Amino acid sequence: MNQPTPAPRISPSIVERDEQPYVYIRGSVRMDGFAAIADRLPELIDWLVGQGAGLAGAPFFRYNTVDLEGESVVEAGIPVSVAPQPEGDVGVAALPPGRYVTTTHIGHPDQLFGVTEALRQWARDQALEWDMTVVDGVEHWGCRLESYLTDPRVEPDLSKWETELAFRLAD
Template sequence: MSNDMPDIEPKVVDRAEQPYAFIRGSVRMDAFGPIADRLGELIGWLNAKGVPFAGAPFFRYNTLDMAGESAVEAGIPIASLPTPEGDIQIGTLPAGRYATLLHTGHPDELFGAITAFRSWADREGLTWDMKEVDGTERWGCRLESFLTDPRVEPDRNKWQIELSFRLADTSGDSASTP
């Protein structure tokens, strides 16, 4: 690990299925704003419908192509199931074993944290629920959850972001892209 990347302390956890509301978009990684900016719209819609949140807002990467378009969802775990409307859809995050890592710092530092996280998984012999097809990663479930409310803590250097990447299921039910 490089000297500029702090030690990381990932964990492997079991997660149950989790309903969520989301807006899906296709974005380039160097132009993430069009999907990131939709989180506020989703939060407002859920609040207007009286739907309680069951966790922190997140981005779910269904496909990841660092040089091209990626299929990404802006989502929020929910405690009840509203009727979908317009671009807002309802889905279920899959149950399973997830490797998780808590990153504290600016979102621009996530690339380094993800690189260290993936190296850790390689050293541990863990396999992601992901298949690479023609240079595009197709993930069963890969999340970046924003645990810090920017209205409470505007300093992005203090934000906490949890990375949760689903591990391959040895029963063969893996990398099922929604």
């Protein structure tokens, strides 16, 4: 008989973040086709380098909507010091300031679903409210980030990757 998988251990904290400009490429993807947006990060980095714009942090995915049964609206994004002019598929925006619950995961990105569930349970236990609404079963997030702190060119072993989750709390 299979044993249930234990919930991942997490060490969440609540941090105050300032507004952060970023560039992005947005897509509507099913979770089993996530590579369609994830594979655009190198293109976005190359575009930024070509613009002479400086990166101001780790690449991330911003989940604008989450629909586990259908398509989710996700942005592949990169924080910048100074926002360049948008061009083609590349947009420019700012991550909203506010209080965020964060936790860092070291391990394969496949484990992030469990880490996310553990983080959500921790927030329920703390009686915290997300900056999120549900419309027709689809979550609409004010700001939900998954930042990749490990450079895959330096560490190709996905089991050693460091990923930060940061979900904005309601004001």
